[in-house]
Amino acid sequence: MTDIRINLHSDTQTQPTPAMKEAMMAAELGDEQSLNDPTANALQEKVAALLGKEAALLMPSGTMCNVAAIAVHCKTGDEILCDKTSHIVNAEAGGIGMLGAMVRPIDGDNGIYTADQLEAAVRPARRHAPNSKLVEVEQTSNAGGGTVWPLKTIQGVTKVAKEHGLILHMDGARLLNAVVASGVDAKTYAEPFDSLWIDLSKGLGCPIGGVLAGSKDFIEQAWQWKQRLGGAMRQSGIIAAAGLYALDHHIDRIAQDHANARLFAEKVANLPGISVDLETVQTNMIFFDVSGAGITAQQMEKGLAEQGVKISAVSNARLRAVTHLDVTSSDAEEAADAVRAVLEQTPKSDISQIATTEQVL
Numbered sequence: 001m002t003d004i005r006i007n008l009h010s011d012t013q014t015q016p017t018p019a020m021k022e023a024m025m026a027a028e029l030g031d032e033q034s035l036n037d038p039t040a041n042a043l044q045e046k047v048a049a050l051l052g053k054e055a056a057l058l059m060p061s062g063t064m065c066n067v068a069a070i071a072v073h074c075k076t077g078d079e080i081l082c083d084k085t086s087h088i089v090n091a092e093a094g095g096i097g098m099l100g101a102m103v104r105p106i107d108g109d110n111g112i113y114t115a116d117q118l119e120a121a122v123r124p125a126r127r128h129a130p131n132s133k134l135v136e137v138e139q140t141s142n143a144g145g146g147t148v149w150p151l152k153t154i155q156g157v158t159k160v161a162k163e164h165g166l167i168l169h170m171d172g173a174r175l176l177n178a179v180v181a182s183g184v185d186a187k188t189y190a191e192p193f194d195s196l197w198i199d200l201s202k203g204l205g206c207p208i209g210g211v212l213a214g215s216k217d218f219i220e221q222a223w224q225w226k227q228r229l230g231g232a233m234r235q236s237g238i239i240a241a242a243g244l245y246a247l248d249h250h251i252d253r254i255a256q257d258h259a260n261a262r263l264f265a266e267k268v269a270n271l272p273g274i275s276v277d278l279e280t281v282q283t284n285m286i287f288f289d290v291s292g293a294g295i296t297a298q299q300m301e302k303g304l305a306e307q308g309v310k311i312s313a314v315s316n317a318r319l320r321a322v323t324h325l326d327v328t329s330s331d332a333e334e335a336a337d338a339v340r341a342v343l344e345q346t347p348k349s350d351i352s353q354i355a356t357t358e359q360v361l
């Protein structure tokens, strides 16, 4: 098998840079569980300030940020209102189910639902029904295409939620991509939310971690869940140092990932039989449909891998490409050329009606 030269599978595929590794090597460390790791403490303070919240907590992963936050907010029979494509519903191994919470999926547009759709989904209080409890927003929407929730939509949705006394949680795995794409600062997006988190291991280019933020009281409770879930660490400053480095050096450069995604999307959109909704290419993701070219997404994935390009199928018809720190603009162009080459080399067949359930990667 050819070595992968250009890896567009996900923005989780980055290697820590030499400068990031140096920052990790130099980090002052202690025991985070006694609140004595100065580097972990510094990262938590920095993220709390960035998001305008009282406190923050380093977690081993974004998934643990979501499950701990939802565990604090919800009990058995409580219902979470969120988009049907959301990561918490499709890609976190059913963790919500472990908590006894229910999900009310909303049929949004590219991962983004409206205030009216939320209003219609809230249940009137009734002994027989689940309790509407938590509203979740995923910024950016991963399965929606890396789409950015406009501030106005967030303001509309959060207003409805507050009128109904609902709690607000943001899965901000790629909040900083939204910040860079829109020019709206993180604090402004975060303001209406009771809890939210950012991922260190996506666009920021760190090897590990997520940071959850909220009120002091919320973080105190999240700490207990972190302990309970086995997420409490020791000298976690070694991870936190990468996060601190990335917050200082890797936010502005995300604009380059977005430009590279656009470059790839526009080249691929011009190829015969390929369809890309360019409107949804707002950040670092490109979903493209190859069924019109008479090949399956799996054939495309395999053909690309043979050329040293990794892009993963999400269904029989569509693939997802994601740009990041380790992808240059010439890589993006080369990857698009590889898509063209696969189209030219692969025998066509009739593959209408093949669309299968999409995986959320």
Ligand SMILES: *Cc1c(COP(=O)(O)O)cnc(C)c1O
Residues within 6 Å of the ligand: 060, 061, 062, 063, 064, 087, 088, 138, 140, 141, 142, 171, 173, 174, 199, 201, 209, 210, 361
């Ligand atoms: C990646 C991702 C997560 C989970 O984060 P991990 O750090 O991989 O556990 C949650 N939500 C969204 C939208 C994601 O893309």
